[in-house]
Amino acid sequence: MKAPVNIQLIGQEIGIAWDDGSEDYFACARLRAASPSAETQGERDILGQTHGGTPTKDYSGVMVTGWQIVGNYAVRFDFSDGHRTGLYSFDYLKALAAQN
Numbered sequence: 001m002k003a004p005v006n007i008q009l010i011g012q013e014i015g016i017a018w019d020d021g022s023e024d025y026f027a028c029a030r031l032r033a034a035s036p037s038a039e040t041q042g043e044r045d046i047l048g049q050t051h052g053g054t055p056t057k058d059y060s061g062v063m064v065t066g067w068q069i070v071g072n073y074a075v076r077f078d079f080s081d082g083h084r085t086g087l088y089s090f091d092y093l094k095a096l097a098a099q100n
Helices: 028-033 090-098
Strands: 004-010 013-018 023-027 064-070 076-079 087-088
Touching: 004 028, 004 064, 013 028, 023 028, 023 090, 028 064, 028 076, 087 090
Parallel strands: none
Antiparallel strands: 004 013, 013 023, 064 076, 076 087
């Protein structure tokens, strides 16, 4: 698994330098919209039905205000709208970067 060696806020983007030498850049609003939290994505019940979530909400203008590495597998971002519950696994961040 690739791991970040440096994370920086650059204007309205988050830049992540990975231990393999690669770099990825994410618009803050895009990171917020892609939050893997139940608040954004909803929660699945035992039948696989999703309840709640707001995956299509517009987060333009929302900025990353801080972050913390969680264990050896994820980053938790703090956003200017108060959101801070999504754990972005390193693999999830690489998958988001590949969607560009």
